[in-house]
Amino acid sequence: AQKITQTQPGMFVQEKEAVTLDCTYDTSDPSYGLFWYKQPSSGEMIFLIYQGSYDQQNATEGRYSLNFQKARKSANLVISASQLGDSAMYFCAMREARFSGGYNKLIFGAGTRLAVHP
Amino acid sequence: DSGVTQTPKHLITATGQRVTLRCSPRSGDLSVYWYQQSLDQGLQFLIQYYNGEERAKGNILERFSAQQFPDLHSELNLSSLELGDSALYFCASSVESGGGGVEETQYFGPGTRLLVL
Numbered sequence A: 001a002q003k004i005t006q007t008q009p010g011m012f013v014q015e016k017e018a019v020t021l022d023c024t025y026d027t028s029d030p031s032y033g034l035f036w037y038k039q040p041s042s043g044e045m046i047f048l049i050y051q052g053s054y055d056q057q058n059a060t061e062g063r064y065s066l067n068f069q070k071a072r073k074s075a076n077l078v079i080s081a082s083q084l085g086d087s088a089m090y091f092c093a094m095r096e097a098r099f100s101g102g103y104n105k106l107i108f109g110a111g112t113r114l115a116v117h118p
Numbered sequence B: 001d002s003g004v005t006q007t008p009k010h011l012i013t014a015t016g017q018r019v020t021l022r023c024s025p026r027s028g029d030l031s032v033y034w035y036q037q038s039l040d041q042g043l044q045f046l047i048q049y050y051n052g053e054e055r056a057k058g059n060i061l062e063r064f065s066a067q068q069f070p071d072l073h074s075e076l077n078l079s080s081l082e083l084g085d086s087a088l089y090f091c092a093s094s095v096e097s098g099g100g101g102v103e104e105t106q107y108f109g110p111g112t113r114l115l116v117l
Helices: none
Strands: A010-014 A019-021 A032-039 A046-052 A064-069 A074-079 A088-096 A112-117 B005-007 B010-013 B019-024 B031-038 B042-050 B053-057 B064-068 B074-078 B087-094 B112-116
Touching (some): A010 A019, A019 A112, A032 A064, A032 A074, A046 A064, A074 A088, B010 B019, B019 B087, B019 B112, B042 B064, B042 B074
Parallel strands (some): A010 A112, B010 B112
Antiparallel strands (some): A032 A088, A064 A074, A088 A112, B005 B019, B064 B074, B087 B112
């Protein structure tokens, strides 16, 4: 069963506008962490933001915020005031507290390619 | 710059050959993870080492092996290479305090792009 689902293969946004990238997840573990990474065309994976399953508030890091809806099992990334440099692939990932055969590993979604237009 | 280094950046080799990818984790990080990113499989976890010992295995082929040395750098060895092994191989590291907390962020290196011809 797919653990992380990113339903938007590609998204477009106008510079300076806000954009939301969707992520839904599936786990039976009460303790888990959700991460977003950015992968520019150069290929590196850049950590953006983290949300813990027990966190009461939505995570924020500068222009990035996470819209965490636990009951819906969604962890959408919101990028405010988009910049041209935000054009990249964005991956949602989950880490479960216990996972047979892969303790501590990150499980990634398929990614969303974001294009920011001037 | 994440602080994780990987060499080489690019590698071109032929089928049947063997290559070694190297990773140096961030200073102070005890855990090293290897991931493979391919067009058809996406990002997949291969293996984790913690302070020199294998901690967890994912979808790692028997032709692949890894180790972590006393100075904490890690090497991923890929042998009997096939066309399908062409991918971007990432190393990531985290502090890994021992409790395996879900909050511990993994920081990725720039990756090694492997092309098997």
